[in-house]
Amino acid sequence: xxxxxxxxxxxxxIACGVVSLYSVVRFVAEIQRDIRRPSDPSEETGNPx
Amino acid sequence: MNLRAxxxxxxxxxxxxxxxxxxxxxxxxxFSEFALGRxxxxxxxxxxxxxxxxxxxxxxxGVTSKSWNMGFLFYFLVVTFAAQTLLTGxxxxxxxxxERDCNxxxxxxxxxxxRFTQLLTGILSVGLCIGFTAVMGKIGGTILHGITxxxxxxxxxxxxxxxxxxxxxxxxxxxxxxEAVQFSLKAIIVPTxxxxxxxxxxxxxxDLSAKASTLxxxxxxxxxxxxxxxxxxxxALGEVLIPPYANRALAAKSSTASRNGFLLAxxxxxxxxxIVTALGIVAHGIIPSDTKPxxxxxxxxxxxxxxxxxxLLLATVLAIVMSSQESVLNSAAVAFVRDxxxxxxxxxxxxxxxxxxxxxxxxxxxxxxxxxxxxxIIEGLLILYAIWAPTILVSLIAGLYLREVKPxxxxxxxxxxxxxxxxxxxxxxxxxxxxxxxGLSASLxxxxxxxxxGKTLSPLSRSALSSxxxxxxxx
Numbered sequence: 001x002x003x004x005x006x007x008x009x010x011x012x013x014i015a016c017g018v019v020s021l022y023s024v025v026r027f028v029a030e031i032q033r034d035i036r037r038p039s040d041p042s043e044e045t046g047n048p049x
Numbered sequence: 050m051n052l053r054a055x056x057x058x059x060x061x062x063x064x065x066x067x068x069x070x071x072x073x074x075x076x077x078x079x080f081s082e083f084a085l086g087r088x089x090x091x092x093x094x095x096x097x098x099x100x101x102x103x104x105x106x107x108x109x110x111g112v113t114s115k116s117w118n119m120g121f122l123f124y125f126l127v128v129t130f131a132a133q134t135l136l137t138g139x140x141x142x143x144x145x146x147x148e149r150d151c152n153x154x155x156x157x158x159x160x161x162x163x164r165f166t167q168l169l170t171g172i173l174s175v176g177l178c179i180g181f182t183a184v185m186g187k188i189g190g191t192i193l194h195g196i197t198x199x200x201x202x203x204x205x206x207x208x209x210x211x212x213x214x215x216x217x218x219x220x221x222x223x224x225x226x227x228e229a230v231q232f233s234l235k236a237i238i239v240p241t242x243x244x245x246x247x248x249x250x251x252x253x254x255x256d257l258s259a260k261a262s263t264l265x266x267x268x269x270x271x272x273x274x275x276x277x278x279x280x281x282x283x284x285a286l287g288e289v290l291i292p293p294y295a296n297r298a299l300a301a302k303s304s305t306a307s308r309n310g311f312l313l314a315x316x317x318x319x320x321x322x323x324i325v326t327a328l329g330i331v332a333h334g335i336i337p338s339d340t341k342p343x344x345x346x347x348x349x350x351x352x353x354x355x356x357x358x359x360x361l362l363l364a365t366v367l368a369i370v371m372s373s374q375e376s377v378l379n380s381a382a383v384a385f386v387r388d389x390x391x392x393x394x395x396x397x398x399x400x401x402x403x404x405x406x407x408x409x410x411x412x413x414x415x416x417x418x419x420x421x422x423x424x425x426i427i428e429g430l431l432i433l434y435a436i437w438a439p440t441i442l443v444s445l446i447a448g449l450y451l452r453e454v455k456p457x458x459x460x461x462x463x464x465x466x467x468x469x470x471x472x473x474x475x476x477x478x479x480x481x482x483x484x485x486x487x488g489l490s491a492s493l494x495x496x497x498x499x500x501x502x503g504k505t506l507s508p509l510s511r512s513a514l515s516s517x518x519x520x521x522x523x524x
Contacts (some may be wrong), residue, residue: 001121002258005327006247009320012239016100016317017236023093024229028073031222035076 050362051194059360060196063367064211067227070150071215080401083220083382084152085300090225095301095310098225098376100317101232102293103134105373106188109325110241110366111426113349114342116329120264124326126277129285133319138311141451142297143289143304144449153380154295154445155388161448161504164392170461171388173440176291176385178381181291182209182374184429187384189370190420192347196363205420208367212374213413217382217406221300231368236321238358238365243328245353250334256372261330266299279483280431288483289432289442290382319435343425378416384410410476435474439466439488443496457503458496466492 077083090098115123151157154174159167189208194201216224250257269277288294301307329345350362385408386401396404400459423429443466444459468473470488478484 001124001323002254002261002327002330005320005323006243006254009324010244013236013240013317013320013324017233020093020229020236021132021233022098023091023097024233025225027091027094027222027229028070028226031074031219031226 053356056360063364067163071226074219074226080335083405086222090300092306092309094225095297096313097232099314101228101299101372102376107231107426107430108298109369110346112325113329113346114324117342117345119268120261120446122265122268124322126280127284129281131315133285134315138308142311143297146301146304146307153384161454162456162483164274164335166459171384174391175381176326177437178377179416180433181377183419183423185370185374186420187423192366200313203418209413209417212371213410216375216378217409224379225306234368235365240324242308243324245337246349249353250331252334255285257330260377272479276482283434283485286438293376296380307522378409381412424464435484437469438485443492453501455503458499461499462492465495
């Protein structure tokens with residue numbers, strides 16, 4: 001178990017961290033697009049159009 | 050703790066990065082967006098945010114401190130948590146994602162059992178989340194106190210307050226974005242620290258493995274079977290579908306995203322727990338043997354990481370605390386508004402959103418005060434686990450899977466399970482039988498009694514409950 005934990009697992013974990021960083025950049029870009037999009041008044045009041 | 054300027058600058062840089070991310074993700078227009086981020090969260094973000102929430106102080110600093118004295122024994126007890134996450138991904142997570150008209154667990158319970166069960170679920174959700182925030186905040190406050198020397202209350206307020214400020218503006222999507230960055234930080238820094246520790250250890254891997262085996266046998270023979278079973282069950286069931294995890298399932302863009310997110314998080318946790326356990330074992334070749342167990346994690350970092358990178362480890366530890374707190378605070382605020390306030394009053398959309406944001410700050414303030422009375426991390430978590438599982442779990446799972454459910458069953462199960470677990474804890478767990486097992490058994494038995502003795506909701510009330518959920522959640 002110790003051998004696995006000090007060889008393969010750290011490398012996979014680091015790869016997960018890198019993939020997550022890439023995903024968060026895309027996710028934040030998507031949120032930014034949403035923020036810049038003109039707002040729909042019906043969304044904020046909760047009333048249907 | 051004496052720190053170099055470069056390490057302090059790195060910690061400060063982390064807070065600046067978090068503030069910038071908070072600014073980028075700041076705006077939320079509706080309560081539903083605040084609570085569930087438009088139900089559009091993809092697999093990778095569900096995975097990163099779940100893993101970030103799960104890897105709190107207990108599953109990092111706590112596990113390393115235990116493995117320092119227990120070898121891999123504690124790993125085999127806590128890895129039951131990963132098994133639970135995998136099972137949640139296969140069964141309960143996708144089932145919750147199908148509830149597209151619900152914002153909270155309370156909403157799901159109301160559709161099955163009525164408003165009183167929603168209120169009980171809301172009270173338990175908010176109480177549990179305050180407890181989690183307090184336990185996590187105490188760890189973060191202690192670390193900040195060690196770095197800065199500021200008074201403890203100021204450190205508790207700085208960590209939990211900063212988390213609350215990040216959470217209250219942008220809601221769930223902001224929480225998930227910051228959690229994913231925090232996840233990346235810990236997933237890169239901690240394994241790197243382990244690899245460096247192995248390369249610098251004065252003891253060979255073969256000898257460390259023998260040491261781990263000796264520690265494991267010594268500690269397992271010093272504990273009773275009930276104690277070992279109790280810890281394993283607590284970690285397996287104590288956090289099943291607690292509000293932050295349930296919110297991830299409800300916010301996923303599809304059942305597939307929910308299932309895959311939970312499965313990836315479960316698989317990651319299996320590896321992560323092995324990594325932080327190995328850190329505690331490899332530490333025997335790096336740091337003095339009289340080091341306090343709670344200090345082992347940071348002590349290894351100080352011994353093996355170069356200046357600047359050690360500051361990054363401290364930032365990582367703060368990220369570990371803050372990432373767990375963020376999702377818990379967001380869930381608590383949403384549960385407070387949806388499951389408690391909305392039962393008494395129906396504020397408009399804008400007022401509901403403002404209330405949710407204000408509740409985030411209010412709940413953080415209560416947690417800061419509670420943190421001063423919080424026990425150590427693992428003890429604190431085990432107490433919280435012994436409350437959640439015996440109260441909500443049976444009714445929730447039965448509600449998701451049984452065709453016909455009775456409100457009486459949920460009331461008896463929730464109230465009776467809580468009472469049994471609390472009484473057993475106050476009686477100091479007679480015979481060494483853990484409170485979570487007694488509480489869960491009582492909850493299951495009372496649910497069965499209520500199921501056979503109670504009446505189902507009338508079709509009229511069921512339709513009214515369903516439509517009231519739709520009215521509020523359809524935004």
